[in-house]
Amino acid sequence: MVGAAVIGLGILLAKLRINPYIYFAGYIVLQYVVIATAWNVLGGYAGYVNFGTPAFFALGAYTAIFLIEAFEAPLPVLIVAGGLVSALLGLGIGYLTLRLKGVFFSIATFALSVVLQTLIINWEYVGGAKGFTLIRPPAPFFGNWGVLLFTVMVALAVVTVLVARSIERSWIGRGLAALRDNEEAAECMGVPTLRLKLFATTVSGFFLGVAGAPFPYYVTYVEPSSAFNLDYAVNALAMPMIGGTTTWLGPMIGAILLGTAQQIATVTISSELNLLIVGVVLVLFVVLAPEGLTGLARRLRGR
Amino acid sequence: MFSWDLLANAIVAGMLLGGFYAAVSLGVSLTFGLLDIVNIAHPAFVILGAYAAYVMNSSYGLDPILTGVMLTPVFYGLGAGVYRIYYASFERRGEESLRGLVFFFGLLFIIEVGLSLKYGVDYRLVEAAYIGRSIDLGGVGIAFRLLVPCVVGLLMTLALYLFLSRTFYGRAVMGVSQDQVALRLMGADPVRIKTIAFGIGIAAASLAGALLITISPVVPSTDRDYIGRVFAITVLGGLGSIGGTLVASIILGIAESLMATFFGPSWSLAVSFGILLLALAVRPAGLFGR
Numbered sequence: 001m002v003g004a005a006v007i008g009l010g011i012l013l014a015k016l017r018i019n020p021y022i023y024f025a026g027y028i029v030l031q032y033v034v035i036a037t038a039w040n041v042l043g044g045y046a047g048y049v050n051f052g053t054p055a056f057f058a059l060g061a062y063t064a065i066f067l068i069e070a071f072e073a074p075l076p077v078l079i080v081a082g083g084l085v086s087a088l089l090g091l092g093i094g095y096l097t098l099r100l101k102g103v104f105f106s107i108a109t110f111a112l113s114v115v116l117q118t119l120i121i122n123w124e125y126v127g128g129a130k131g132f133t134l135i136r137p138p139a140p141f142f143g144n145w146g147v148l149l150f151t152v153m154v155a156l157a158v159v160t161v162l163v164a165r166s167i168e169r170s171w172i173g174r175g176l177a178a179l180r181d182n183e184e185a186a187e188c189m190g191v192p193t194l195r196l197k198l199f200a201t202t203v204s205g206f207f208l209g210v211a212g213a214p215f216p217y218y219v220t221y222v223e224p225s226s227a228f229n230l231d232y233a234v235n236a237l238a239m240p241m242i243g244g245t246t247t248w249l250g251p252m253i254g255a256i257l258l259g260t261a262q263q264i265a266t267v268t269i270s271s272e273l274n275l276l277i278v279g280v281v282l283v284l285f286v287v288l289a290p291e292g293l294t295g296l297a298r299r300l301r302g303r
Numbered sequence: 304m305f306s307w308d309l310l311a312n313a314i315v316a317g318m319l320l321g322g323f324y325a326a327v328s329l330g331v332s333l334t335f336g337l338l339d340i341v342n343i344a345h346p347a348f349v350i351l352g353a354y355a356a357y358v359m360n361s362s363y364g365l366d367p368i369l370t371g372v373m374l375t376p377v378f379y380g381l382g383a384g385v386y387r388i389y390y391a392s393f394e395r396r397g398e399e400s401l402r403g404l405v406f407f408f409g410l411l412f413i414i415e416v417g418l419s420l421k422y423g424v425d426y427r428l429v430e431a432a433y434i435g436r437s438i439d440l441g442g443v444g445i446a447f448r449l450l451v452p453c454v455v456g457l458l459m460t461l462a463l464y465l466f467l468s469r470t471f472y473g474r475a476v477m478g479v480s481q482d483q484v485a486l487r488l489m490g491a492d493p494v495r496i497k498t499i500a501f502g503i504g505i506a507a508a509s510l511a512g513a514l515l516i517t518i519s520p521v522v523p524s525t526d527r528d529y530i531g532r533v534f535a536i537t538v539l540g541g542l543g544s545i546g547g548t549l550v551a552s553i554i555l556g557i558a559e560s561l562m563a564t565f566f567g568p569s570w571s572l573a574v575s576f577g578i579l580l581l582a583l584a585v586r587p588a589g590l591f592g593r
Contacts, residue, residue: 049401051408100583103341103404107534108583111576114531118573129569230527234412237405272420279412286405287392 023146025267027218029259030153031211034160035232036239036251038207041164043237044245045173046200047180048097052109053236055116056086056205058227060212065126065222068134075152075214082213083206090205094198101183110233117228131223134216149218160207165248167203176200177246208236231275235259238282244292253293308442313564314557315443321556322453323518325460325549326511327529328536330504333463335534336543337480338497340389344407346529347414348505352378352512353427353521354418360429367429368455371513375506382505383498385410390494411526418523426520434517452514457549459507464545466503476500480543528572535579 035053042048060082067073067081093109100108121129139145167173178186179193187193216222235258243254258278265274289296327349334342355374356367393403433447467473475496478486483493515521536555540547555575563571 047401049404096584102401104583106401106404107341107343108580111531111534111579111583114527114576115573115580118570118576121569230412234408237408241405270420272416276413276416276420279409279416283406283409283413286402286409287388290402 020144020146023150025263027146027150027153028263029256030150030157031215032235032239032255032259033157033252034153034207034211035236036243036255037157037160037164037248038204038211039236040240040245040248040251041167041207042200042204044240044251045168045176045180046197048197048200049106049237050093050109050204051106051233051237052093052113053208054228054230054232055109055113056089056208057212057215057232058120058224059086059089059116060209061215061222061227062120062126063209064213064216065132065134068216069125069132075217079152079156079210079213083210086209086212087202087206090201090203090208091198093205094201097197097201098194113228113233117224120224120228127222129224131221131226132216134220134222136217136220145217149214152214156210160210161248161252163203163207164251168248172196172199231278234275234278234282238278238285240292241282241290242285242292244294246291247294250292250294257293309564310561311443313560315445316449317557317560318553319445319449319453319556320560321549321553322456323449323511323514324456324532324536324552324556326452326456326507326514328533328540328548328552329459329463329545330507330511331533331537332540332543332545332548333476333507334501334504336537336540336548337476338500339480340386340497340501341404342407342501342504343404343530343534344411344414345504345508345533346526347411348378348382348508349512349515349529350418350521350523350526351414352509353516353525354422354512354523355509356513356516357427357429357521360431364430366431367513367517368431368451368510371510374513375510378509379502379506381502382508383502385505386498386501390497411530415523415526422523424522424524426522427516428520429516431517448518452517455510455514456552459510460545460549463503463507467545472496472499531572531576531579535575535582538579538582 035057039050039053042050063082063085064073064078067078073081093105093112096108097105120126126132136145139148167176175186175191175193175196178189178191179196183193212227215227219226235255239254239258240251241254242258243252244250258281261277262274265277285292291299327346330348331342331345334340334345352371352374356370359365359370359374360367389403389406393406433451435448437444437446439445465473467477475486475491476499478489478491479493479496479500486493486496515525532555536548536551539554540549540551555578558578559571559574562574
C-alpha cells in the first residue's frame with residue numbers, strides 16, 4: 001500500500017511543475033530523516049553513541065559505485081546492496097560493544113570512519129582520491145531524476161520511520177531501553193543484551209547504508225571527502241538530540257527542522273554558516289534541553 | 304632496492320615528530336586520562352592556538368613559539384571557563400559521559416567552522432628564522448622546524464611530570480583521579496582542582512598549536528587528523544601516565560613516518576586510527592595501564 005501511494009505521489013509530482021530546487025533540497029532533508037532515524041535506533045534506543053555515521057553512509061554510496069562500475073546495476077539493487085554491506089559493518093561494531101562501552105565505543109566508531117576513508121582513497125577502482133563521476137542515463141520514470149530520487153527518498157524515509165516505530169513498540173524496544181539504562185542489571189534480569197545490541201547495530205547500519213546508496217545518482221560526482229563528510233556525523237547526532245532520542249518522532253522532527261533550516265541557510269547566507277548553526281544548536285540543546293523538543297513538549301503537557 | 308639512508312632518516316624524523324605528538328597529547332592525558340573528561344574538542348583548541356600564533360606572526364612578526372608561550376594564560380582562562388560550563392551542565396547532574404561527549408563534539412565543530420568563516424580554508428603558515436634550516440649528521444638530516452617543536456614538547460612533558468609529582472596542586476590532580484570523596488574529606492575542592500587541571504590541558508593544547516604551525520601549514524579542518532592521534536596516544540600510553548604518553552607518541556611518530564616513507568603519505572593517517580582501533584579492541588588499558 002505504501003508502495004502504491006509513493007508511485008502515485010511520484011506521478012502527481014511529475015505532473016505538477018514545481019521549481020526543481022525543491023526536489024533537490026527536499027531530497028537532502030528526507031535523507032537526513034533516514035540518517036537521524038537510523039542513528040537513533042542505536043544511539044537513542046540502545047544508548048550507544050555512534051560517531052561513525054559517515055563510514056556507514058559512505059559504505060552505502062561506495063557499494064553503489066562499485067556495483068555501477070562492475071555490473072551497471074539498477075537503483076533498487078544498489079539500495080538493497082548498500083544497506084546490506086553497511087549492515088555487515090554494523091554487525092561488526094556490534095561485536096565491538098562486547099569490549100567497548102560508553103565513550104570508548106564512540107571514539108572507536110570515529111576511528112573506524114577514518115580508517116575506511118583511507119582505504120577508499122587508496123582504492124583506484126572506485127575513483128580513489130580523484131573521485132568518481134557518474135553519467136546518468138535518462139530517468140526511467142517521471143521524466144527526470146530530481147522527481148525520481150525525491151520519490152525514492154520519500155519511500156525510504158517512510159519505511160525507515162515505520163521500522164523504527166515498530167522496533168520501539170515491540171519487546172525489542174523495551175529490551176534496548178533496559179540495557180540503555182543499566183546494561184548489567186538488564187543482563188541479570190534475563191534480557192539478551194548481546195543479541196539486542198547486535199540487532200540494533202545491524203538495523204542502524206542497514207538504514208545508514210540505504211541512505212547513502214542513491215547518493216552517487218544524486219550528486220553524480222562522489223569523492224571520499226564528500227561521502228565521508230564529518231557533517232553527517234554531527235547532523236546524525238544533532239537531529240535526534242534536538243527532537244528527542246527516546247521516540248521515533250524525535251529524530252524525524254529534528255531532521256525536518258534542522259535539515260530545512262540548513263537548506264534555507266545554505267541558499268540565503270552561506271554553507272559554512274549553516275554548519276555553525278548546527279554546532280551551536282547542538283551545544284545549546286545538550287546543555288539546556290537534553291530531552292529534546294519531544295521531551296520539552298511532554299514536560300509542558302505534564303504540568 | 305632497500306635504502307638504509309631512507310630508513311634512518313624516516314626513524315629520526317619519526318622520533319622528532321613523536322616529541323611534538325607528546326605536546327599535542329599531554330592535555331588529553333591530563334583531562335581524559337586523569338579527570339575522565341572526554342575532551343574530544345582538544346584538537347580544535349590546538350588549531351585555535353595555531354591560528355593565534357599565525358595572527359601574531361603575520362601582523363606583528365612575533366616568533367610563533369614565543370607567542371604560544373605568551374598566550375598560555377589566555378587559553379588557561381578559556382579552558383577553566385569551558386570546564387565550568389561542562390561542570391554545571393553535566394557533571395553536577397551526573398550525566399557527564401555521553402552528553403558531555405556530544406557537548407565537546409559540538410564545541411569542536413563550532414571552533415572549526417568559526418575559524419573557517421573568519422580565515423577561510425586556505426593553508427596558513429608562519430615565518431621564523433629557524434624554519435627551513437637543517438643540520439646534517441652523517442647522511443641523516445635534522446630539520447629545525449621539527450627539532451624545535453620536539454624539544455619544546457619534551458620540555459612540556461618534563462614540566463607536566465614535575466607538576467604532577469612535585470607540587471601540591473599536581474598531587475591534588477592525581478588525588479582527584481583516584482578518589483574524589485577522600486580528597487574532599489582532606490579539605491580540597493575537587494571542582495577547583497579539576498578547573499585548574501582542565502585549564503592547564505587547554506593551555507598545553509594552545510602551545511602545541513604553535514608548534515604545529517611551525518612544522519607544517521594549517522587549515523581549520525586539520526583538527527580532525529589529530530582526534531585519532533591524540534586518543535590513540537592517550538589510550539596506548541595508559542590513560543594518564545605522562546611517561547607512557549611520551550613513549551606512545553614516539554612509537555606513533557616512527558610508525559607514521561615509516562608508513563609515509565615506504566607506502567606513501569596517503570596511508571600515514573590510517574596508522575594512528577588503526578593503532579587506536581587495535582588498542583581499544585585488544586588492550587584498552589594501553590601499554591602502561593594504571
